Amino acid sequence: MKLTKEMISALKINKPDDMVVYLTTSSVNGNSNTSPQFFTDVYMDEFILMPDLFALKTKINLNENRVGIVTIAHPAEGIKWAFKGPCGHVEWGLPDNYDFQGIKAGDILKKWGEWSEREAFSGLPEEIRPTVIAQRGVIVLKVAECYSFDANDSGKKIL
Amino acid sequence: MKLTDEMKDALHIIGSGGAVVHLTTCSADGKTNTVGERFVAVWKDEYILIAEMFAQKTKANLMENPIGVITIAHPVKGRTWAFRGPTTILQEGLPDNFEFYGAKAKDVLAEWGNWADKEPPSEVPPDIRPPRLVQRGVIFMKVDEIYSYKPDEAGKKIL
Amino acid sequence: MAKLTPRMKNWLEGLGAHIGTATKKGFPTVIVIETAKVEGDNIVKFQLSDAQVDQIKQNISENPRVSIGPGGLGCIRAAYQFKGGAKLEGKTLVVEVNEIYCTKPGPEAALRLDVLPYESAVKFESTRWKDTGPPK
Numbered sequence: 001m002k003l004t005k006e007m008i009s010a011l012k013i014n015k016p017d018d019m020v021v022y023l024t025t026s027s028v029n030g031n032s033n034t035s036p037q038f039f040t041d042v043y044m045d046e047f048i049l050m051p052d053l054f055a056l057k058t059k060i061n062l063n064e065n066r067v068g069i070v071t072i073a074h075p076a077e078g079i080k081w082a083f084k085g086p087c088g089h090v091e092w093g094l095p096d097n098y099d100f101q102g103i104k105a106g107d108i109l110k111k112w113g114e115w116s117e118r119e120a121f122s123g124l125p126e127e128i129r130p131t132v133i134a135q136r137g138v139i140v141l142k143v144a145e146c147y148s149f150d151a152n153d154s155g156k157k158i159l
Numbered sequence: 160m161k162l163t164d165e166m167k168d169a170l171h172i173i174g175s176g177g178a179v180v181h182l183t184t185c186s187a188d189g190k191t192n193t194v195g196e197r198f199v200a201v202w203k204d205e206y207i208l209i210a211e212m213f214a215q216k217t218k219a220n221l222m223e224n225p226i227g228v229i230t231i232a233h234p235v236k237g238r239t240w241a242f243r244g245p246t247t248i249l250q251e252g253l254p255d256n257f258e259f260y261g262a263k264a265k266d267v268l269a270e271w272g273n274w275a276d277k278e279p280p281s282e283v284p285p286d287i288r289p290p291r292l293v294q295r296g297v298i299f300m301k302v303d304e305i306y307s308y309k310p311d312e313a314g315k316k317i318l
Numbered sequence: 319m320a321k322l323t324p325r326m327k328n329w330l331e332g333l334g335a336h337i338g339t340a341t342k343k344g345f346p347t348v349i350v351i352e353t354a355k356v357e358g359d360n361i362v363k364f365q366l367s368d369a370q371v372d373q374i375k376q377n378i379s380e381n382p383r384v385s386i387g388p389g390g391l392g393c394i395r396a397a398y399q400f401k402g403g404a405k406l407e408g409k410t411l412v413v414e415v416n417e418i419y420c421t422k423p424g425p426e427a428a429l430r431l432d433v434l435p436y437e438s439a440v441k442f443e444s445t446r447w448k449d450t451g452p453p454k
Contacts, residue, residue, distance in 0.1 A: 028433055056222075060215050063419075064430035091425030092293070131252030134293040137425065179394055181387045183338035185346045190401075191338035191385040193348070194421050195393035213427040224344040230336050232393035241348050308350040310366075314373035 001085075001143050001159055002045045010072065010079055011040045011048055013119045020073040023050065023139065025061035025087065033057040036073060039119055041112065043140075047103060050139040051115040052089050053130065058139070062089050068141050071149055081158060085144035091137035101142040112138045160302050160318055161204045169231055169238050170201045172278055178238065182209060182298065183228040184220035184246065192216040195232055198274055202299075206262055209298040210274040211248055217298065221248055227300055230308060240317060244303035250296035260301035271297050320402070320415045320432035321359040323440050328451025329388045329396035330354045330362060336393075337364065337411070338385040339377040339404075349374055350389060351411075360415040362386070362400070371409055378404055384413055387421075391452060397422035398431075422446065 003011070010019055021040055026032040035058055037050045048070050052059070062068070068087030072079050088100045092113060096106025112118065114135065121133055146159035162170070171177030180199055185191040194217060198210035207229055211218070221227070227246035231238045249257075249264040251272060257264040271277065274294055305318040322330075334352040351364040366374075378384075384404045388396040401417040418432040420442075431439045 028430070056215060056219055060219065060428060063215075063428050064433050093425040134295050136293055181336040181348070181393060183336070183346050183348045183385065183387075185338065185340040185344045187344045189340040189342045189344045189381040190383050191340050191346060192401075193336055193338040193385040193387035193399060195387055195397065197394070213423050215428040226344070226346060228338070228346045228348045230348050230350060232336065232387070233390045235390065239350070241350075243346070308348065310351075310370060313349055313367060313369040314347075315369070 001146070003042065003083075003143060003146075004159070006079070007081065007146075008042045008045060012042045013039075015123075017119065017123055018075065021050075022071045022073045023058060023087075023141075024069045024071070025058050026065055026067070027061050028065045031061075033061055037070075037139075038124060039115060039121075040070075041118070043103065043108070046143050047101075048083060048141045048143060049108070049112055050141075051112065051135050052091065052137040052139050053133065053135055055089070055136075055139065059089055062087060062139070068139075070141055080148055080150040082147050082149050083141065083143045083145070084147070085142045087139065087141040089137050089139045094137075100140055103140065108138050108140065160305070162201060162302060162305075163318070165238070166240065166305075167201045167204070169236075169240075170199050170207055172198055172200070175278065178234060178236075179232045180209075181230045181232045182217060183230070184217050184226070185224060186220050187223045192220055196298075198278070200271060200278075202262065202267060202271070205302055206260075206267075207242060207300045207302060208267065208271055210271070210294055211250070211296045211298050212294050214248070214298065218248055221246055221298070227298075229300060239307050239309040241306050241308050242300065242302045242304075243306070244301045246298065246300040248296055249299045259299060262299065262301070267297060267299060319360060320400075320418050321436050321439075322356055322362075322400075322415065322418070323436075323443060325443055325447065325450050326396070326398055326400075326418070327356040329392045329398075330386075330400075331356055332452040333388060333390035333392045333396075334364070335389045336387045337374075337413075338387075339374045340381055340383075341377055342381040347374060347377055352389060360402070362402075362413045362415060364411040364413070366406075366409045366411055368409070371406065374411075375406060378406055378411070386413065386415075395447070395449065395452070
């Protein structure tokens with residue numbers, strides 16, 4: 001599902017990038033996990049990418065249940081979007097031709113495997129900036145559904 | 160509790176004459192996790208360290224229940240030892256004065272924070288060699304107790 | 319339901335396992351058994367010594383969940399972890415495996431295999447490992 005230009009603009013790498021999203025995943029028996037993601041980009045208009053920097057329970061969940069939801073966290077005024085779809089993590093070490101939902105690991109890692117080359121982590125406030133960046137790969141969500149989380153029409157399909 | 164010289168010899172990576180170990184941790188409500196670890200070393204005769212590279216459930220467990228058991232896995236050579244004690248993860252980015260049972264994170268990480276440089280994993284066969292060593296810190300145990308896992312004396316205190 | 323592949327079965331039966339147990343408040347104890355018997359799709363039986371029974375019986379009675387790492391060379395070559403519920407039948411520890419993980423260091427570390435269709439799990443391991451069990 002292709003995102004709108006407005007969505008792509010909000011989620012792609014911007015300077016300065018003040019957009020924060022939440023990524024929610026779930027274990028196979030329904031134990032959910034919601035973690036903030038400070039960096040996002042968009043690939044081929046329908047994949048949301050996030051660097052795998054400190055994912056822990058997110059990865060545990062994705063290793064057994066490949067679905068996720070990205071919600072706009074801040075600033076969300078007027079863009080109360082939730083993006084849901086197949087979600088996986090493309091890690092360093094996978095073969096270049098490893099396929100996730102139609103995209104190849106090699107293409108993703110070549111471009112976003114060293115995220116700091118595209119977007120400086122120094123943009124983060126000092127108190128939450130990691131001392132050591134050790135990127136393991138890229139978390140990928142293929143958008144299959146987009147709904148509103150606005151209180152008045154929560155769950156309403158946008159795309 | 161000081162480890163014996165023979166124990167210290169065993170607790171090195173295989174290329175340095177040591178053994179692979181299993182590390183067992185558990186959640187706060189007792190769900191255990193047992194994984195093989197090959198990057199092992201001893202610190203100041205009474206702590207055992209393991210490179211933190213791909214830990215997921217281990218890390219999640221230690222975040223809520225900082226205790227572990229390390230058992231010699233292979234080659235055993237009559238070394239049927241289980242080491243148990245408080246265990247944590249010393250991560251890059253901790254305050255300089257962070258201490259765990261008498262050990263300063265800063266000192267431990269200064270020596271073992273970059274395992275690939277200190278002890279390159281050149282002996283690891285290609286099919287199990289990690290594709291990219293991305294270390295964030297060390298798993299760190301203060302040995303409190305050592306017992307035998309030999310079947311006819313399982314649980315017998317050694318030290 | 320989890321289903322062990324022939325390779326998993328061969329490694330467990332050939333070299334046994336390190337078995338993690340814990341109290342319900344999370345204090346762990348590990349025993350090591352040098353052989354095992356796999357029955358059906360997901361039942362693994364271990365014969366324990368008296369000392370091993372004494373060491374874990376309290377844990378198993380209050381918290382039956384156990385983790386299993388393949389023993390000996392299996393810790394390297396058989397990069398799996400099995401989890402399940404255990405009970406003691408005399409000196410036999412009977413484990414019903416209900417979770418299987420890949421523990422190969424790298425991008426697939428911690429990947430859960432029992433949620434894949436069985437054929438996919440077999441294919442997964444056959445493309446990553448050449449052996450079908452421990453060396454004779």
